[in-house]
Amino acid sequence: MHFSIPETEVRSDENGSTYVAYNIHVNGVLHCRVRYSQLLGLHEQIKKEYGNNVVPAFPPKKIFTLTPAEVEQRREQLEKYMQAVRQDPILGSSEMFNSFLRKAQQDTQQIPTEEVQLEIYLSNGQKVKVNILTSDQTEDVLEAVASKLDLPDELVGYFSLFLVQERGDGGCTYVRKLQEFELPYVSITSLHSSDYRIVLRKSYWDTAYDSDVMDDRVGLNLLYSQTVSDIERGWILVNKEQHRQLKSLQEKGSKKEFIRLAQTLKYYGYIKFDPCITDFPEKGCHVIVGAGNNELNFHVKLPNDQMKEGSFKVTRMRCWRVTSSQVPVANGTANPSSSSKCDVKLELAFEYLMSKDRLQWVTITSQQAIMMSICLQSMVDELMVKKSGGSIKKQMQKKRLNGSFQRSDSQQTVKSPPLLDSPDPSREQVVKISTKLSSVSLRGLSSSNSASDISGNDFHGNYAFEGIGDDDL
Structure with a gap:
């Protein structure tokens, strides 16, 4: 997940006093609005629980009112702090950090805790209506759906909830997998659009x-x-x-x-993403990216209209990063002013082992860049469990909450979808470029800086080499 604090606001509290609010965005969308004192309180809690050694640097208090330049400096420092905490494997997954974000999300959207009915969609379009609290986290909602469907507890961890946007052409865009630090009801309500829905889908x-x-x-x-x-x-x-x-x-x-x-x-088993832009094998190429089978699959249209396909195995990615930048919307003028609206530009860049001695950065410009990153990370997590001799079933059972939900008397079954339509005769089969690999060596990175533009070589050949160990990376 990509955390950023792209902006601040001057707001008034219940006493009429003004303060600076820092808008925390997740995946380029506002998640919550917090004060410096709230983040300082979180920092003090983390220090008390985990010690000074593992806690990233926190911007110091100031005695006097901050100047605009100092507010901007603090914004940058707080952004780096939030990114550092989230990326830490212990702090980022701690209940302390996640509960802070959930409460801040609920307070920001001003949605009181109360019982509500939330619609969760299945892949066949069927709706499952569950009774939850507005303050229920993602795990709680997933449990409620499983209970309504009568899905056994040991299988709940095989599924996840995804935020999906329905498109006008009948297709859909997978925006993100709902995380442990958010409240699904609040997340979808705050979007104020009927185009979004929460969908249950397998997560392995x-x-x-x-x-x-x-x-x-x-x-x-x-x-x-x-x-x-x-x-x-x-x-x-x-x-x-x-x-x-x-x-x-x-x-x-x-x-x-x-x-x-x-x-x-x-x-x-692949997830397909909306058409986007890549710099491989040439800058500005249109590409359709798919995630599955421990790889990112590229179906690229070259500038000469020739179609090429290739696959990038996660086991050959040394690292990857998600970057965001503000792109001004000029409102018809050549020189947009500072008051002009901005769009968020997202990029996923990964460093790939093209051959035994050659690493190269490949960049994808897509509003689904963070969803792609989440897919990569979950593939890696799954591979590491298998490499250590563990079981995904045991891994998922460890994540189960203590206790269980009571089953409803009226269980809802999953309906069979209608018969298949005829396949599209214009859809051509294409040859995938990939072979088996034996290494797992990678790590995910996140940054608020723009990624460098790196041109790719020709899209050809077989990039995978047998028997490459972690030391070769």
């Missing part, structure tokens, strides 16, 4: 875990409806013969066989 990448999910009736239905939905929206490529086989299995109600056949298809 390795298809081997499908077997665990398919052993349960509800889990099977959820996975089946997601698979059909991904095929219908073109995320999974299907030729005519494969489509015939899938439709036959669907008509027979053979859901497990349907999923097993789908697992053999290209891009099964």
Whole structure:
């Protein structure tokens, strides 16, 4: 997740006194508005709990009223502080930090704690209505949905809630995975738009875990409806013969066989992103990026209109970063003034091992850059669990909260989606460039500075080399 404090506001409290508010943005969207004293209080709590050694530097108090230049300096320092805390594996995942952000989000949006009904969508468009509190965090809402669907506790961790924006063309944009530091009801209410919805989707990448999910009736239905939905929206490529086989299995109600056949298809389990821009293999190339199978897949349109495809394995990424910058909206003038509105430009850049001795930065300019980063991080986490000999099931069970929700008397089942439409005859199969790798060595970075423009070489060849160990990176 990308934390930034791009702006400040002068506000008045209940006594009429003015103060400077620092607007904390997550993924380029306002999450909460806090005072310096609130962040100082959080800092003191962190120091008391974890000690001075692990706590990043915090901007000092000032005796006199801050000048505009000092406010700007403090804003930059607080932004770096929030980014440093979030990136720390202990502090960033601590309940102290997350609960601070949840309370600040609720206070900023001025939504009181009360019982409400929240609609959660399944992949087939079905709505599940759950009764929650406005102050319930993401884990609480996920538990409530699982309870309503009668999904077993041991499978809840295989799914996550995603914020999705419906587009006018019938498609959808996955904005982000809802995090532990936010309140889903507050997050979607604060957007003030009916275009957004919260969707339940599987949260793992390795298809081997499908077997665990398919052993349960509800889990099977959820996975089946997601698979059909991904095929219908073109995320999974299907030729005519494969489509015939899938439709036959669907008509027979053979859901497990349907999923097993789908697992053999290209891009099964991938999340596809909206068209965006990349600097690889050339600057300014239009690209459709997909995340899945421990890689970012590029389907690039070159300046000469030639189409190329390639894949970047996470095991060959030395590191990556998300950067944001303010882009003025000129309102029709050549020289926009400081009062002009600004859009947030987001970029994901990763350093990739093109060959054994050559690293190169590849940049993607996309409003979904942070969602891409979240996908990369979750792939890495999954690989590291497997590399250590651990089990994703045990890992997810550790994250379960103590206690369980009471099951509702009226359980809601997952409906089967309609039969598949015919595949798009104009959709061509393309060859993916990737091979197996044995290394895992990477780390995610976050920065508020703009990324450097680095041109890529020609998009050709096989970038993967067998037997590369961590020392080679």
